[in-house]
Amino acid sequence: MQITAIETVVVSLPFTMGGPYSSFAGQVWDHLDILLVRVETEDGLVGWGEAFGHVAIPATRAAIDSVLAPLLLGRDATDIEGLWRRIPHAVHLLGRNGPFVYGFSGIEIALWDLAGKRAGQPLHxxxxxxxxxxxxxxxxxxxxxxxxxxxxxxxxxxxxxxxxxxxxxxxxxxxxxxxxxxxxxxxxxxxxxxxxxxxxxxxxxxxxxxxxxxxxxxxxxxxxxxxxxxxxxxxxxxxxxxxxxxxxxxxxxxxxxxxxxxxxxxxxxxxxxxxxxxxxxxxxxxxxxxxxxxxxxxxxxxxxxxxxxxxxxxxxxxxxxxxxxxxxxxxxxxxxxxxRLPPGPGLGCDPDPEVLARYGRGAPNRQELKA
The missing domain is CATH 3.20.20.120 (Enolase-like C-terminal domain)
Structure with a gap:
């Protein structure tokens, strides 16, 4: 089942923490930023993943959008083990820890979400x-x-x-x-x-x-x-x-x-x-x-x-x-x-599209398989 699209989405959620906000890397940390990865296959099925994270999001997102997504488009989404062998190896010169590993993590989680949905079974x-x-x-x-x-x-x-x-x-x-x-x-x-x-x-x-x-x-x-x-x-x-x-x-x-x-x-x-x-x-x-x-x-x-x-x-x-x-x-x-675990197949739940739209930070970045 071919991967036909990979999309990165950043959601920024205001929060309170029971005390004054702290700073990290020169920024006040008063929003939770989540880097979501949406993977779509040729049958229209969608899986969701999350890639690390926080102030590293711009680097991780760039790793996905510029390198990892092009490597994965057109590949078999059901061959998770094979992709684990091939894709990290293809980018290992770019670092064995950090944005490329984080980016692959987010995509791989989405592939497991897809596998569970296709099987009608939760990940556990x-x-x-x-x-x-x-x-x-x-x-x-x-x-x-x-x-x-x-x-x-x-x-x-x-x-x-x-x-x-x-x-x-x-x-x-x-x-x-x-x-x-x-x-x-x-x-x-x-x-x-x-x-x-x-x-x-x-x-x-x-x-x-x-x-x-x-x-x-x-x-x-x-x-x-x-x-x-x-x-x-x-x-x-x-x-x-x-x-x-x-x-x-x-x-x-x-x-x-x-x-x-x-x-x-x-x-x-x-x-x-x-x-x-x-x-x-x-x-x-x-x-x-x-x-x-x-x-x-x-x-x-x-x-x-x-x-x-x-x-x-x-x-x-x-x-x-x-x-x-x-x-x-x-x-x-x-x-x-x-x-408690969500009850659906795969990860068990999909994100609420209204919350994604309301708290999305910037436009999603979408890579598609070219015909």
């Missing part, structure tokens, strides 16, 4: 799983830099039913504020590669008595597997993986003895099939899997579908903020600290 069934019913989620708070705001948002998240909370802070005081505000909730800490190995070991020792469920990406740079492994003896479970380039990047983490929890990210790793291979690798090594998924559309929904099929005790990351609207509502929101 294609992967050999079943719908587990509501799955627990954790609230992934944004960075506040203020223990009082941390406490306020943790208390609200706990009141909304979350039993697991992740902070994006770098202080012991923030962790303690969260624990006081949400007694009984498990607390995770993601510091986004804030420290050198020496600093990370000192901070891990300071945090060792705080009962953290995990400490996420404590070491800069993230590929310093030896530096990360040096923290294991301190006793806090270590998690990492959102910045890892595919299966072999996770193999290096495992061989270094650097992680207790693996966090593959479907919109960054190369898509669904590479995510599945990585999960199997980690499970064979006795490593827990907690997918990275602070996404807002097909990336989040694909993660939920994969976790439902393959992860024994799924725990789904939901970014802690309130969106003005989302084209994939209600499936991208947690209720009572739980998420």
């Amino acid at each position: 069934r294609l992967l050999g799983g079943r719908d587990p019913g509501p799955m627990p989620a954790y609230a992934s708070l944004l960075n506040y830099g203020d223990p009082e705001l941390v406490a306020r948002n943790c208390a609200e998240a706990a009141a909304r039913g979350y039993r697991s909370l992740k902070l994006h802070e770098t202080t012991v005081e923030a962790v303690r504020a969260a624990a006081r505000a949400a007694p009984g909730a498990e607390i995770m800490l993601d510091v986004n590669c804030a420290w050198s190995p020496v600093e990370a070991r000192a901070m891990a020792r300071a945090l060792a008595g705080e009962g953290l469920r995990w400490l996420e990406e404590p070491v800069w740079p993230p590929e310093d597997t030896t530096g990360l492994a040096s923290l294991r003896e301190i006793g806090i479970p270590l998690s990492a993986g959102e910045n890892v380039a595919g299966l072999h990047g996770f193999r290096r983490l495992i061989e270094a003895g650097a992680i207790d929890i693996a966090q593959p990210s479907v919109t960054k790793i190369g898509g669904v099939a590479e995510m599945v291979r990585t999960i199997h690798l980690c499970q064979a090594a006795g490593i827990e899997v907690a997918p990275h998924s602070p996404y807002f559309g097909p990336g989040l929904i694909a993660t939920m579908q994969i976790a439902a099929a393959l992860v024994e005790k799924p725990l789904i990351e939901i970014l802690w903020l309130d969106m003005e609207a989302n084209p994939f509502d209600p499936w991208v929101r947690a209720e009572g600290g739980m998420v």
Whole structure:
């Protein structure tokens, strides 16, 4: 079944986050920008994907529009494994991590959406799983830099039913504020590669008595597997993986003895099939899997579908903020600290065209197969 069109669409959604907006790359972050990928086949069937992301969207979109889409037009959309071998290989000189991998991830997710729709089956069934019913989620708070705001948002998240909370802070005081505000909730800490190995070991020792469920990406740079492994003896479970380039990047983490929890990210790793291979690798090594998924559309929904099929005790990351609207509502929101799978085939749902039209940023970029 030939791919006849690939279209990139950016949706920009206003949100509130329980505190002042932060800046990233010189921009105030007050809108969620989603890079959606729409793939159409010769029979008129449409699949949707999501490619990473945030301020990297212009680069990822350019990679899709200028290079990846022309390579994929006319190819067989059902040959997902073959396309995984050919397309990333064709562009490997342009980078094994970054926009070209992110762009292929978005397209590949859309191909799985198409495969499920064509088979009349949801993605979790294609992967050999079943719908587990509501799955627990954790609230992934944004960075506040203020223990009082941390406490306020943790208390609200706990009141909304979350039993697991992740902070994006770098202080012991923030962790303690969260624990006081949400007694009984498990607390995770993601510091986004804030420290050198020496600093990370000192901070891990300071945090060792705080009962953290995990400490996420404590070491800069993230590929310093030896530096990360040096923290294991301190006793806090270590998690990492959102910045890892595919299966072999996770193999290096495992061989270094650097992680207790693996966090593959479907919109960054190369898509669904590479995510599945990585999960199997980690499970064979006795490593827990907690997918990275602070996404807002097909990336989040694909993660939920994969976790439902393959992860024994799924725990789904939901970014802690309130969106003005989302084209994939209600499936991208947690209720009572739980998420549920949409009921349709493929990913399970399509975006609301009215929300796409209202919040679209600029015109879609469409590449079509020439006759």
